[in-house]
Amino acid sequence: MSDLPFTFVVPLPGALPSRVDNHIQRRLSAMQGQFLDQVTYGKMLAEDDRLVYEVYEIHRPEIAGELLMGISIVHPGKVGREFYMTKGHFHTVIDTAEVYYCLEGEGFMVMETPEGETSVEPLSPGKVLYVPPRWAHRSVCSSRQQDLITFFIYPGNAGHDYGTIEQLGFRKLVVDGEHGIEMIDNPRYQGR
Numbered sequence: 001m002s003d004l005p006f007t008f009v010v011p012l013p014g015a016l017p018s019r020v021d022n023h024i025q026r027r028l029s030a031m032q033g034q035f036l037d038q039v040t041y042g043k044m045l046a047e048d049d050r051l052v053y054e055v056y057e058i059h060r061p062e063i064a065g066e067l068l069m070g071i072s073i074v075h076p077g078k079v080g081r082e083f084y085m086t087k088g089h090f091h092t093v094i095d096t097a098e099v100y101y102c103l104e105g106e107g108f109m110v111m112e113t114p115e116g117e118t119s120v121e122p123l124s125p126g127k128v129l130y131v132p133p134r135w136a137h138r139s140v141c142s143s144r145q146q147d148l149i150t151f152f153i154y155p156g157n158a159g160h161d162y163g164t165i166e167q168l169g170f171r172k173l174v175v176d177g178e179h180g181i182e183m184i185d186n187p188r189y190q191g192r
């Protein structure tokens with residue numbers, strides 16, 4: 001991997017970067033146990049393993065001092081009344097932060113700490129979100145038609161701890177309620 005300075009382009013609309021080292025496609029089957037309405041999830045999955053979100057990664061050495069970047073695209077959709085979302089994770093090196101810059105769409109970043117602090121920040125074009133160290137993070141697309149697209153940057157040595165979230169879930173969920181978008185406590189939350 002060259003150590004020379006480099007540029008790439010993130011054209012709008014669409015935000016597909018001109019340089020991609022890895023393209024991740026997450027389908028419903030990758031979200032086992034994550035959605036509140038497991039019955040609807042099962043029916044939807046049996047019908048069609050739909051694409052929920054994609055990540056375009058720009059790689060650098062996964063070491064302290066380097067920064068990893070990419071584009072996250074969460075597609076519009078719902079499982080029951082819960083909006084499409086990313087798996088969500090803590091960073092393996094938990095004391096590592098992240099910056100998100102919202103390029104397109106509408107949504108939220110659902111975040112929490114191991115100690116139980118929670119935060120749900122709305123995302124819309126032009127918004128920059130700073131996710132401090134120790135905060136797990138999950139992107140949620142709340143638009144009916146438009147993708148939620150963000151550019152993200154995080155430390156090379158951060159890593160991804162998906163296991164904690166897969167086991168416990170997030171404390172807060174974003175759903176399409178009777179009176180519009182609602183943040184609710186996760187009745188299936190497994191933690192303290």
Ligand code: 6PG
Nearest residue numbers: 055070072086087088089152154
């Ligand atoms: C990261 C970023 C971000 C994230 C994507 C997909 O640490 O790499 O938070 O790029 O990976 O938004 O979300 P999941 O990693 O939770 O699937």
Ligand code: NI
Nearest residue numbers: 091098137154
């Ligand atoms: Ni992250």
